[in-house]
Amino acid sequence: MGKLIECFGKIAERPYHFKLTDTNVYTIEEVCYYVYNNIYIIQEEIFDKAFTIWLRNELGMEVVADKIDSMRNDRNNLKDIVVTICCSCDYYDEEQINELIGIMDSIANLSKWQKEKIKADNYCRFGSYEKAIEEYTKILGTDDMLNATEEDYGRIYHNMGTAFCGMGSFIKASDSFEHAYAKNRKEESLRSYFYALKLTGDKKLFDKGIKKFDVDLQILNNIMEDFARMDEDTRNSKGIRRIMKLEGIMKAGYVEEYYEKVDAYINQWKEEYRNEIHR
Secondary structure, three states: OOOOOOOOOOOOOOOEEEOOOOEEEOOHHHHHHHHHHOHHHOOHHHHOHHHHHHHHHHHOOHHHHHHHHHHHOOOOOHHHHHHHHHOOOOOOOHHHHHHHHHHHHHHHOOOHHHHHHHHHHHHHHOOOHHHHHHHHHHHHOOHHHHHOOHHHHHHHHHHHHHHHHHHOOHHHHHHHHHHHHHHHOOHHHHHHHHHHHHHHOOHHHHHHHHHHHOOOHHHHHHHHHHHHHHHHHHHOOHHHHHHHHHHHHHHOOOHHHHHHHHHHHHHHHHHHHHHHHOO
């Protein structure tokens, strides 16, 4: 999980797998650490029947599992479930647990669409782009957004554009960033709009975008310089060099070696990413 965790309880033979972040945990201390550091993505469905079965079978925590099972039927009891888990071992003290409770109370006071946006943002953060887009689209179509500000709409459209970029759907991304800029008038959304257009490789579309917004020449020059610098950095990155090397291996006919290296790189990138998000 990216950190050395001192554990005093039982260590599971088979880990519990948190699907959203693709994270395995083996002890109750690791569960507590996971909850504490991912509190904004914690929802009732995370602590499903499979989780309590794992607590019973792998950690022998029947009492805690029974409590969670009974509380899970009440949709308003997520905070009690989290407190029960964190109090089941001594990994966090009372002050830290109260801090968690404060964060959960602040989340509980958000409107329905704001809670759904946190969910969508975390799908995007962890690379579940299709789910993120589905959630953003659902939010934009609900009556809950009637009291939202133009800037609120802009944030959602901007993040949707980010999700489309993650999928490589740059035209759809540019549309989302265009909607975002129309709502929030923020330079960040405007820049992202032009970056997405540039990534389509369609010069006519890019030129059309310039005319549409009548962009200040200095801003446009800054955007182009930034894009050129990012493009150069990307081409020179270790990851791209590895991909180019893999392409050469495949073209040379070393298929088995190609797939072995692909698997190794993917596992390494996953591990690096997990370590990064848990810091």
